[in-house]
Amino acid sequence: MDPKIMASFLELNNIEKLQHDSKSFHNDIPMSAVSNPLSFKAEAPVLNNYFFKNKDIFIRKHNRFAPYPMHTHTFLEMNYMLRGSADERVDGEHIHLSEGDLLLLDVGCKHAIAALGENDVMVNILFRDQDISIRMLNDMRRNRSVLYEFLLNRTIKKQNIRKFMLFQHNDRNDEVRSTLDHIIVEYFQPREFSNSIIKNYLSILMTQLVRNYNVRAKEISESQRIVLKVLRDITNHYRNISLESEAKKYNYNKNYLSNVFKKEAGKTFSTALTQQRLIHARSMVTSTTMPISDIIEAIGMSNKNFFYKKYNEQYNSSPGQDRANAESDALSKKL
Template sequence: MSPKTLDYFLELNPIEKAQKNSKHFENDIPMSAINNQLSFKAEVPVLNNYYFKNKDVFIRKHNRFAPYPTHTHTFLEMNYMLQGECVEIVDGETLQLKTGDLLLLDVGCKHSLGQLSENDILVNIMFRDQDISINMLNDLRRNQSVFYEFLLNRTIKKENQRKFMIFQNRNGNEVQDTLNHLIDEYIQSKEFANTIIKSYLSILLTQLIRNYNVKTKDTSQSQRLILKILKDITKNYQHISLEALAVKYNYNKNYLSNLFKKEVGKTFSETLTQERLIHARTMVTSTMIPISDIIEEIGITNKNFFYKKYKEIYHTTPGEDRTQADKDSISANL
């Protein structure tokens, strides 16, 4: 991040000066930014799209020296701990953000913040996109492999899905670099800044998925075995078989099949097909390799079976996906 941007965040604004003297929260939200009808239902202030009049992304410093009361919003928000630390209560759960951490809040996620000191800089990045949500990010992460799907299913309770994600960044990486570039671009307001900021936001979301470390609960011996098998499927999906895995791990094939179904929730065959289709779709949308060659490449011998399963999982056909990918590529180059 540029020294100019950092100086901007460190400088006290009028609200901060008032809060530093009073030690009490000074309202910085105009009435036109509050949806009164939704606020009545949510029992807390609900911020609307007031901040996006002429831009797709709105960035501001979180005011220091006083706690911030519980509120929610109709857009997505990232809280980036640029330096220092803070305590945030999100949907009733207490979180502590430290330097480099990023908290992603979904639409409707209630949260409040503790008091920040002079050296604590928290940056709010707010954006609208009806196609982006916590569920979408989970789906994108899961689509990397069946291995990650298994980990996430053990971590996230679908019946009580979290409306937030926290990305811990202790040592710095590409996510932090992109965040700093995005914030610099916004604060310095150069020509074409909005277009560049939107591009950085897309890159940032993809990088978050790539760098999101999934922590699992303690695993049993059978679960550790299944994790090994899922890794095997991810690495050798073209040619792997249950028979070969039974020999590799010295288990009866039928026993291993039943154990796999119990732990994963689907059969070995279903899981292997899903992994193959993940790779097939990547090749369909990012290359011009003929579909027939892709089917052979991923290890499926029955073309009718491939098309049927592709439609079941993605609710589209390979041809439709490739056409859409071509259109997106043309639009991006205009």
């Protein structure tokens, strides 16, 4: 992080001076930023789009020395722990943030933040892009592989989708922290085209979060364990894998493995394999000029009619339409 920006974050502002002396919360948000002003004392207030005005993104340091009361908002929020640590209460759960961690809060997510210490620096990043949500990130992750879809369905109830995600920092995802630092620098040291650069960084950040976020299966049974192994094999070896080869590999009867897979994964082995192949096919369709016939062969399929039928069922479009849209998007960005 830029030393000047870090120094400014560590410097006490007027609200922090008050909170430091009184050890109690002092509101720095005008009533015009609250959708239901009367709720400030009665219940969790809803913060509206006041912060954005003519901007797509709003960034500020979280004030230290006093707990921030329970609240919610009409926009997506990131709590980025730039330095030190913090504790939050998020939708009834206790969340601990260490340095480098990022907490993503969806629209309507209730959360409160415990008092930060003198050396704790949390940066709040707010943005109002209605196309970005927890559900969108789930869909992005799901489109990585059929394995992710299975894990997500185990950890997220469809009727009660979690309204937050915790991205914990480790040595493998320093790229996420680097991108966040770039966003903060562009915001607090604006130059020509900073707003456009920040918006592009946000797109990169979303993709990096998906790439670096691991979904872990907990308390799995023996049958789920074998299905996870098969799903990983489908993800890694989709071109030439088969149910027969998997049954032989894990020393199971083919019919038994087929039944267990369908019960636990909610789909047949063949369906999961086709979905994984189509994920890679679409990636090649939209990012290369490879002929569709070559793509079909590259993903391990041979029946062209079957490929086009399943592609349309999975993506509600044709390979030709997706390629044309991708080329159009690339052209518009150049212009």
